Amino acid sequence: MTLPSAETTAIQTEIAVLSDLWNSLPEAESVVHRAVEAVASRADVAVPAGAELSLALADDAAVQALNRDYRAKDKPTNVLSFPAVHGPLLGDVIIAWETLLREAAEESLPTADHLAHLTIHGLLHLLG
Template structure:
């Protein structure tokens, strides 16, 4: 890759700690900022000028409530993305602590690596990427893999790995 993932991110990122559980992960905010910077440094990821992003570090109960109220799915999930309707705000990415930690343990990966992946995944959704069709999934997963590799994080799309939005084959 010919991009520098550590360059200053052109996306203003505000992080809200919605659960005290996140205090146990000392570098969570730094990890989110680094993930956003790496994602927007990728040549195919083009946020609008003066883009803003809100990332909420929540718990499973809050994510379950949001998932139920906005997606009619009465269960927690690892990451939710809610696009903004106007202005420079891209939208909100909400990450569930307990689900993040459980998935990382199940897959024997560092919690910070999984947080990085979920942050990138949520941001890509806000920028119009999706995985509803095979073609969309291939593109989104390739970008995620390339961004993560730029940070020294191994491919999360290897067979059987737990993916954002639940297990994928």
């Protein structure tokens, strides 16, 4: 997967690394920023002015807890999206490291490519 190089993006993105497991993919934050820019640069995607995104790079345990608490599913999943109610914040996207890694291996995909895919998937949920 080829993603654009992004210096700035139409979507201000705040990334929180919540698990040291993500240290195995030092380019993770760059991959996320490029994936967000790939979405924002499409003519067929409406991005509100001043849009903001909060994205967390977490582990399976954290994602499982959120999945249990908000979706009544007591298991990890690859990505969760929580839309914001008001303001420029689109919402929150949370990606689980172990699930991402397992799925990438099962599909023979580079980990960074699967991270880009899940970032785009989660963001598109927030954009409708």
